[in-house]
Amino acid sequence: MTDIPAIRETLLATVAQSNAPQEVLRAPEFRKLYAQIPALPAEERGAFGQAVNELKTAIEAAVDARQAELDQVDVAPIDVTAPFDVNATRPNLLPAENGSEHPLTREMTIISDIFTRMGFVAEESREIDDQFHMFESLNFPKGHPARDDYDTFMTTQVDQNGDSFVAPAHTSTMQHRLLVQYRDMLAQGEPIAALVPDRVFRNEDLDAKHEHTFYQVEGIYVGKSINVGNLVATLQTFLEEYYGRKLNVRINPFYFPFTEPSFEFALECPFCENGCSVCSGSKWVELLGCGMIHPNVLRAANIDPAEYTGFAFGCGIDRLVMMKYQIEDIRNLESGKLDFLRQF
Numbered sequence: 626m627t628d629i630p631a632i633r634e635t636l637l638a639t640v641a642q643s644n645a646p647q648e649v650l651r652a653p654e655f656r657k658l659y660a661q662i663p664a665l666p667a668e669e670r671g672a673f674g675q676a677v678n679e680l681k682t683a684i685e686a687a688v689d690a691r692q693a694e695l696d697q698v699d700v701a702p703i704d705v706t707a708p709f710d711v712n713a714t715r716p717n718l719l720p721a722e723n724g725s726e727h728p729l730t731r732e733m734t735i736i737s738d739i740f741t742r743m744g745f746v747a748e749e750s751r752e753i754d755d756q757f758h759m760f761e762s763l764n765f766p767k768g769h770p771a772r773d774d775y776d777t778f779m780t781t782q783v784d785q786n787g788d789s790f791v792a793p794a795h796t797s798t799m800q801h802r803l804l805v806q807y808r809d810m811l812a813q814g815e816p817i818a819a820l821v822p823d824r825v826f827r828n829e830d831l832d833a834k835h836e837h838t839f840y841q842v843e844g845i846y847v848g849k850s851i852n853v854g855n856l857v858a859t860l861q862t863f864l865e866e867y868y869g870r871k872l873n874v875r876i877n878p879f880y881f882p883f884t885e886p887s888f889e890f891a892l893e894c895p896f897c898e899n900g901c902s903v904c905s906g907s908k909w910v911e912l913l914g915c916g917m918i919h920p921n922v923l924r925a926a927n928i929d930p931a932e933y934t935g936f937a938f939g940c941g942i943d944r945l946v947m948m949k950y951q952i953e954d955i956r957n958l959e960s961g962k963l964d965f966l967r968q969f
């Protein structure tokens with residue numbers, strides 16, 4: 626004889642624990658019970674059938690109750706931004722990778738910060754300019770041979786004078802604008818002290834030392850009685866602060882149309898005492914161009930060179946950064962290679 630109370634107990638226990646209680650109604654136990662009915666003696670069939678129906682009704686009630694209970698469970702909202710699997714009993718951290726500041730961006734911030742502490746204001750350059758700012762305002766008249774030293778990118782579009790626009794080959798393209806913008810400071814007895822750390826472009830043959838896109842920091846300082854001594858002291862202070870040690874510096878005569886006199890500025894190699902690959906064994910590193918601002922450049926900005934003098938310098942940021950971190954190939958800086966960038 627089938628033990629209906631035992632089946633009832635088993636099924637109720639199953640329903641109570643099930644997350645899909647409806648399935649219990651299709652349990653094989655029910656099929657077996659119904660299959661027995663036709664085989665029973667006629668006098669037992671009625672009572673057995675009734676017992677099976679009562680069982681079914683009881684289980685259906687239990688299923689409904691269990692389903693209502695499941696529907697009421699508060700489901701915590703899933704935080705799709707969580708950095709771990711929210712279904713885990715303990716947070717399992719998912720693999721994640723954070724980006725970092727590009728080494729050039731970070732070093733430009735450091736460079737600007739050093740000059741800002743010396744009283745310079747930092748300004749942005751531009752990525753397309755006209756020939757007046759790139760050349761004429763800097764004492765390169767039309768046809769001046771020194772223009773050919775700048776392997777510039779030119780646009781096919783021309784301005785109202787018929788001149789192509791230029792992708793600036795040096796941050797000096799901002800000098801005239803800065804002199805005009807801050808000219809009023811001089812009348813108030815304050816110097817002009819401005820800095821432009823930004824991107825420049827040259828039509829170069831690319832190799833480990835030459836890249837078509839790189840960064841320069843331009844600085845100008847104009848006031849009363851400014852001389853070469855001020856220029857050397859400013860650059861030396863900057864470089865010692867940047868490399869974090871005392872350095873000897875050296876200036877050699879050079880030529881730029883927009884400074885007079887002009888110099889090439891070298892510093893004692895910060896990395897060796899007896900010659901190394903950075904300084905090619907010479908113990909000196911030629912680092913930047915500088916000089917006293919040419920009177921014609923001051924005049925172009927309506928500043929009287931008899932009353933005011935000043936200095937200007939332009940320094941390759943990539944070069945400074947490559948020396949600081951001993952980076953051998955300048956092309957790494959613009960390559961976007963992760964195995965290079967992850968080192969910083």
Ligand SMILES: [Zn+2]
Pocket residue numbers: 894895896897898900901902903904905906908
């Ligand atoms: Zn060296």
